[in-house]
Amino acid sequence: MTVVMWDGATVVAVPVWERVLIALGFPALGMAAGWGLIAVADRVVGLDWAPFQGPFRLIAKIPEPWATLGAVALGLVAGVLLVLTAIGERLTVTVRHDAALLARPDTAARTVARRDVAAVFTDGKALVLQGADGAEHAREVSDLRQADLRAAFTAHGYPWRADGDPYADRFRLWVPDLAGLPEGANALLAARAKALKKSDAAESAVLLAELHRLGVVVRVEKGRQYWRTANPA
Incomplete structure (x- = not known):
């Protein structure tokens, strides 16, 4: 890298x-x-x-x-x-003292302000920028090396978590019509499951953004969606 x-x-x-x-x-x-x-x-x-x-x-x-x-x-x-x-699909990460920019050639860059970041870590191949309330401001999959990402973020004072997601044990497997989700989240997760099956990254990203608006955090493992709510304390 x-x-x-x-x-x-x-x-x-x-x-x-x-x-x-x-x-x-x-x-x-x-x-x-x-x-x-x-x-x-x-x-x-x-x-x-x-x-x-x-x-x-x-x-x-x-x-x-x-x-x-x-x-x-x-x-x-x-x-x-x-x-x-x-x-x-190649991800470029630009880290400044006031913000981090995550960009791909075929999509607009995403900017996350430093003040909104309480934890930075990798989850498998995904780089995650997490807020104090447990919400994820960014989750981007790439082939960038963890050591390089850690060095970049720590150089600018970001709180890197070597142990990964502090809320990893709160994720639950999603199945259709699961109880406990905010209203409308089941339909979005169902639509996203179809988008993931078709490898439609753009549609998947749009649906994930809508889930974030509802306070739902999602991760994918082996094609399956796992979820938790923000404000997990």
Whole structure:
């Protein structure tokens, strides 16, 4: 990871070399996969036990060089799409004495004021900024190293918790129509379960923000949602 001091702030981000590797590597792998598909198509058609005989027979009938050129081009497009997805999901954390900014290339930066942060910790791969009332002002999943994040936040006086979430034992597994939730929370959690299943990060984030408005804190483990209310004392 890259940790940079700039204009009184500490920036934690994915290093440039990794971004270059993604930008060049994914398209190259995509083209190689397309070429490999054409190379094995004739062999697969000759194997009666091999699956997907229909698609491979169709591919084998395409004349050369159009089959190879088309497969390589499709692999290139797939690789570029993967690059855009991967780079768009990369989190950059900028820590200042008065605020922390969490940004991704494809979304607006989220700013959390220092005065609103009572605890900073990691929960698995998620960076969490928590308020004094137990509410979460940010929960962002990334591949940034915990050591780099800890160094950045402690350098600016934020209260880093090495032991993690102080309210971890208060989370409960959510199931449909669960009692004890604020009005409207069950419907939001049900909608978010569908969004998570579809890997719709944007919709999931919108629904999570609405849950936060109701005072409900949510974490996800192995596709399941666990919840607790803010003001847990």
